[in-house]
Amino acid sequence: MAILVRILMWLAWLAAVGWFWHAxxxxxxxxxxxxxxxxxxxxxxxxxxxxRHNELRYVDMGKEPTGYH
Numbered sequence: 001m002a003i004l005v006r007i008l009m010w011l012a013w014l015a016a017v018g019w020f021w022h023a024x025x026x027x028x029x030x031x032x033x034x035x036x037x038x039x040x041x042x043x044x045x046x047x048x049x050x051x052r053h054n055e056l057r058y059v060d061m062g063k064e065p066t067g068y069h
Contacts, residue, residue: 010042 014035021031 006042010038013038013042 017026017031017034017038020026021028026034
């Protein structure tokens, strides 16, 4: 659910920037800068959180599975 919300917020951000650019409120450079900023805001923090939870964990291999006898 959180990923879907992030994607929808990112698309809304890009749509708003595109609309402001199309209306003439933003220049091309500002629109491109805001589009690049959207990648930092919506994509980059997620990759940091994912990296933090991917450390190696100990798994006990000495036990037999319960279904095999």
